[in-house]
Amino acid sequence: PSVDPEPVLVKEYEVEFYVDGVVVSSQIVKEGESAIRPDDPEISGMVFIGWDTDFTNVQSNLYINAEFEKLIIKHTATFYVNGEVYKVVEVEEGKSLVYPADPEVLHFEFKGWDRPMYTRISEDVVITAVLEQTEFLVKFYLDEKLISENYVTKGELPSEPALSIPEGREFVGWDKEIGEVMEDSEYFGTTDVDRTNERMVIGSAVSEIEAYFLSLTYPLVDGDVLTLEENINDVSISWES
Numbered sequence: 395p396s397v398d399p400e401p402v403l404v405k406e407y408e409v410e411f412y413v414d415g416v417v418v419s420s421q422i423v424k425e426g427e428s429a430i431r432p433d434d435p436e437i438s439g440m441v442f443i444g445w446d447t448d449f450t451n452v453q454s455n456l457y458i459n460a461e462f463e464k465l466i467i468k469h470t471a472t473f474y475v476n477g478e479v480y481k482v483v484e485v486e487e488g489k490s491l492v493y494p495a496d497p498e499v500l501h502f503e504f505k506g507w508d509r510p511m512y513t514r515i516s517e518d519v520v521i522t523a524v525l526e527q528t529e530f531l532v533k534f535y536l537d538e539k540l541i542s543e544n545y546v547t548k549g550e551l552p553s554e555p556a557l558s559i560p561e562g563r564e565f566v567g568w569d570k571e572i573g574e575v576m577e578d579s580e581y582f583g584t585t586d587v588d589r590t591n592e593r594m595v596i597g598s599a600v601s602e603i604e605a606y607f608l609s610l611t612y613p614l615v616d617g618d619v620l621t622l623e624e625n626i627n628d629v630s631i632s633w634e635s
Contacts, residue, residue, distance in 0.1 A: 445460060468485065602623075
């Protein structure tokens with residue numbers, strides 16, 4: 395006669411999942427099998443990081459708790475200097491913002507930041523450096539050609555550049571008076587045909603005319619004749635009275 399085998403008893407275990415002390419899932423799991431993972435729980439202000447017990451290959455009753463960490467909120471402070479990002483700082487909400495070292499900007503003086511020193515930060519912020527220009531660019535041109543450019547301290551007089559005048563020409567002057575530097579500036583100089591010899595000849599003629607008039611005895615009387623030259627050393631002279 396046949397004999398039926400005795401049935402194999404499969405053990406079962408109770409598996410419970412807890413969130414903040416409250417059961418969110420209760421399961422009966424056969425020995426060696428795994429419990430079904432519940433949806434990740436949510437608690438305001440906290441971040442779920444996992445369950446505190448392994449629930450695969452269950453070998454006993456399990457009471458499993460959700461583990462959380464405090465949600466850390468961070469804000470960003472972006473510092474700008476002269477239109478460019480100088481530094482980006484991340485700060486936990488409610489904590490003090492540490493400002494970066496004072497920037498050094500060529501030709502400018504740092505005067506501070508445009509936002510007050512934050513003791514606590516609760517939002518993303520943009521902070522800009524306040525700069526004051528202390529040096530200005532001064533350019534000199536001669537006959538529309540750039541011959542010199544330098545930065546000059548605010549309030550000081552720029553030095554005139556050395557001029558290289560082409561042969562046969564002379565420097566006429568600058569288009570404006572050279573003054574204290576308060577902004578970026580440009581000066582335009584011009585040259586002209588060298589008329590030094592002409593001026594010397596004209597000056598000699600003028601001297602002769604002056605000497606002639608100084609030689610006269612005043613007052614003049616009837617009959618005295620003035621000799622008014624019309625040409626002296628090739629300098630033409632006209633007279634009016």
